[in-house]
Amino acid sequence: MQEAKLKELLDSLTWTEKVGQLVQLSGDFFHSAELAVGPKKKLGITQETIDVVGSVLNVTGAETTRNIQEKYLKNSHHKIPLLFMADIIYGYRTIFPIPLGLGATWNPELIEEAYGVIARESRSAGAHVTYAPMVDLVRDARWGRCLESTGEDPQLNADFAKAMVLGLQQEQGEMFEGIASCVKHFAAYGAGEAGREYNTVDMSERRLRQDYLSGYKAAVDAGAKLVMTSFNTYDGMPATGNEFLLKEILRDEWGFDGVIISDYAAVQELIAHGVAKDEREATLLAMKATNDIDMKTGCYANELEPLVKAGAIDPELVDEAVWRVLKLKNDLGLFEDPYRGSTVEQEQRTLLTEENRSLARKVTQESLVLLQNKNDLLPLKPNEDKILLVGPYGDEQDLIGLWAVHGKSSDVVSIRAALEKELSKENVAFEKGCDLLADYQFLGEFGATKEQIHSLGMTAEEKEIALNKALAAGKKADIIIYAMGEHTMQSGEAGSRTDISLPTIQKEFMEQMITLGKKNILISISGRPLTLTKEVEQMDAIIQAWFPGTEGGNALVDILFGKVNPSGRLSMGFPENVGQLPMSYNEFKTGRPLNSSTHRGRFVTKYLDSPNAPLFPFGFGLSYGKVEYSELILSTKQMTDELTVSLRLKNISDYTCLETVQLYIQDVTGSVVRPVKELKKYQKVSLLPNEEKLVEFSLQRSDLYYYMKDMQFGTEAGEFIVFVGKNANDTQQAEFELM
Numbered sequence: 001m002q003e004a005k006l007k008e009l010l011d012s013l014t015w016t017e018k019v020g021q022l023v024q025l026s027g028d029f030f031h032s033a034e035l036a037v038g039p040k041k042k043l044g045i046t047q048e049t050i051d052v053v054g055s056v057l058n059v060t061g062a063e064t065t066r067n068i069q070e071k072y073l074k075n076s077h078h079k080i081p082l083l084f085m086a087d088i089i090y091g092y093r094t095i096f097p098i099p100l101g102l103g104a105t106w107n108p109e110l111i112e113e114a115y116g117v118i119a120r121e122s123r124s125a126g127a128h129v130t131y132a133p134m135v136d137l138v139r140d141a142r143w144g145r146c147l148e149s150t151g152e153d154p155q156l157n158a159d160f161a162k163a164m165v166l167g168l169q170q171e172q173g174e175m176f177e178g179i180a181s182c183v184k185h186f187a188a189y190g191a192g193e194a195g196r197e198y199n200t201v202d203m204s205e206r207r208l209r210q211d212y213l214s215g216y217k218a219a220v221d222a223g224a225k226l227v228m229t230s231f232n233t234y235d236g237m238p239a240t241g242n243e244f245l246l247k248e249i250l251r252d253e254w255g256f257d258g259v260i261i262s263d264y265a266a267v268q269e270l271i272a273h274g275v276a277k278d279e280r281e282a283t284l285l286a287m288k289a290t291n292d293i294d295m296k297t298g299c300y301a302n303e304l305e306p307l308v309k310a311g312a313i314d315p316e317l318v319d320e321a322v323w324r325v326l327k328l329k330n331d332l333g334l335f336e337d338p339y340r341g342s343t344v345e346q347e348q349r350t351l352l353t354e355e356n357r358s359l360a361r362k363v364t365q366e367s368l369v370l371l372q373n374k375n376d377l378l379p380l381k382p383n384e385d386k387i388l389l390v391g392p393y394g395d396e397q398d399l400i401g402l403w404a405v406h407g408k409s410s411d412v413v414s415i416r417a418a419l420e421k422e423l424s425k426e427n428v429a430f431e432k433g434c435d436l437l438a439d440y441q442f443l444g445e446f447g448a449t450k451e452q453i454h455s456l457g458m459t460a461e462e463k464e465i466a467l468n469k470a471l472a473a474g475k476k477a478d479i480i481i482y483a484m485g486e487h488t489m490q491s492g493e494a495g496s497r498t499d500i501s502l503p504t505i506q507k508e509f510m511e512q513m514i515t516l517g518k519k520n521i522l523i524s525i526s527g528r529p530l531t532l533t534k535e536v537e538q539m540d541a542i543i544q545a546w547f548p549g550t551e552g553g554n555a556l557v558d559i560l561f562g563k564v565n566p567s568g569r570l571s572m573g574f575p576e577n578v579g580q581l582p583m584s585y586n587e588f589k590t591g592r593p594l595n596s597s598t599h600r601g602r603f604v605t606k607y608l609d610s611p612n613a614p615l616f617p618f619g620f621g622l623s624y625g626k627v628e629y630s631e632l633i634l635s636t637k638q639m640t641d642e643l644t645v646s647l648r649l650k651n652i653s654d655y656t657c658l659e660t661v662q663l664y665i666q667d668v669t670g671s672v673v674r675p676v677k678e679l680k681k682y683q684k685v686s687l688l689p690n691e692e693k694l695v696e697f698s699l700q701r702s703d704l705y706y707y708m709k710d711m712q713f714g715t716e717a718g719e720f721i722v723f724v725g726k727n728a729n730d731t732q733q734a735e736f737e738l739m
Helices: 003-012 015-021 037-043 062-074 099-103 108-124 144-148 154-169 205-212 214-221 243-253 269-273 279-288 299-309 315-331 344-350 354-367 415-422 441-446 450-455 460-476 504-514 533-538 552-560
Strands: 023-026 055-057 083-086 180-186 226-229 259-261 369-373 387-390 428-431 479-485 519-525 541-544 627-634 642-651 657-667 678-687 692-700 718-725 731-738
Touching (some): 015 023, 015 299, 015 315, 023 037, 062 344, 083 315, 099 154, 099 354, 108 154, 154 205, 180 214, 180 243, 180 259, 279 315, 354 552, 415 552, 441 450, 479 504, 504 519, 519 533, 541 552, 627 657, 627 718, 627 731, 642 678, 657 692
Parallel strands (some): 055 083, 479 519, 519 541
Antiparallel strands (some): 657 678, 657 718, 718 731
16 A cells, blocks of 8 residues: 555544554454453453454464454454464474574574574464564573573674564565564563563663663664563663653664554553553553553553543654554555465465475574583494483473464474484383473463363372383493473473472482483473583583474484584573573673682682582583684784684584684773673684684674763774684683774
8 A cells, every 4th residue: 555545544543443553452352242252341342442453462374364354354444454463483383493592503594594484384374473583682591581582692682683583574675575573572671680570670771782782673673563562670660661762762763663562461560560550541651652552451442542632642642653553564565465365275385394394403403502422422323322212301292392382292203203213123212211390280370270280290100110111221221311301381481490400300310310320311401591510410411402393303313313413502601500690601890800810719709609600601512523723813903993803723523513613802991891701703614524714704893882981882992802712711812902
């Protein structure tokens, strides 16, 4: 539709129709009138509002969305199509690894390709908007939504944010081929105090801008069509009503003219936060902050029009919000085709194709992180050793994680299935050995009934039998592979935990199995970094597998048997002890560092009962074979606008390696305290056996910018250190002066 026609449409709407465009309801409002009575009563929503509502939450499937859209348009006076928005975070039907695993690929180009698959599958299923990517920077592994983040680093998060938006939206000139991306959660949601979900965020503006805004800014610059507000406060004001965040930064500074949508019920929650006394005040705060769509409350539906008529809200503010929603629908081509080509036939042709599975397998291969490999136990040789697979995830297809809400576990390749496909029957066996958890009562928090909870887990007798069978099988094996990890519901939204180790029942089982004296390999399934301090002592090899997705089993077997050399690198460090959290490699310098030259013993920054360093640092990951780094050279020692950093890599092994070379800088002296290291560049370099390559990085003056004492974004002359290496802790260094 031409813009002039769209403006005519806006001007023709009544206030009730305008407000309707700013309201999002869930699919249960679009059932028959009898079935919709409950939801309407709960929110105080009238049928008049439902008839003009602008968007629908978490309804997908070509047949369902077409039916709802067709019925809605039939009764619509202005024929304004519905927007269908959904949580499609890391896969629709083909499920990729969780985003924390995607971050471990250090390969934004590959992830852009993966998100293209997500867009095509989602569009075929009738979705118009996805609530992704989540780009919240997180440094506290207690937070359950680590699962959805790509990690702890501003630069890496920004690169993935851009890649995901480009992959989802797939814009070709004026053609919009993908689905609209909604970046979330704005802003700083990953910094909740104590790692607790929905909790307060309190930080300086400098820290906010320097570290936490980079992912959102990259997504906006890449053209994200929507931004979702976060549940947390910033500087004492909840984000959904925070004019500084939404209006001053997002709208005015960054020039974002797309749609801002609240998170689920976040407008109404301004009351619970204590900044609004009722729904009318909550509506006023959210609208003044330029929050366009109210997700799943009655605030806008019931209070926006009265506020306008009372003169409390400028009508132009509402018109601007409605315009943004209409423009989004127009950009998606919904006025020409309200279904965007979605049909049952197209959906069936698009979902879970062999091509999509193949890409998922490749992405999962690059996401897996080899954390330990004593005496080069891995890779294994097929049918050379007798292998016993044990553990609750050994024969489990539920490897897709909490937010793969449209995926099916039945599509997943389990570890057992992949192993049995790779090995002869006499060389592989499986025994579950132990349960996932000793107690499933916590599932009641997520809606499980007492009967459902009671049906889970083993009886005491069953546990004893399972253990004995595993011990007996273990005596016949040469190598034992343990498939262990968190329950799906122990990470993701509302999955904050103070104990981030493997469940006790699993650890006790491993203790007994280890007495057999066999070689041991741990496959760790989790949605966050775990404390694996004890397991590092017990195991010969450890693979961090995250929730690996549809092709998880196949990708793991590819790594185990050396069909693929592991190349995953951590995008979030693993703590030695949960008491170290929050933790990040790019911490600020202190006056009394651990390696202080002027202070000794007790009086430096350290713990009495734990090392400062993580168990596995940011950027860490092993491969088969070894790559040597040498000849770190700077093109100049006195930089004005740019310099080149070069070094030589040599593969001193018989394996083809995919090496992630990482470049960090340190600003030695600034007008405010600066981090000990900051990631600025990285490259994934492929090296054939015994191959040597020269690697070069171009470092620009703008790479050294930060928020200085006067809060201006720039840099200051002085000394800098360049670090290049395998991870944040294993580097070589050189110095230069910025003129």
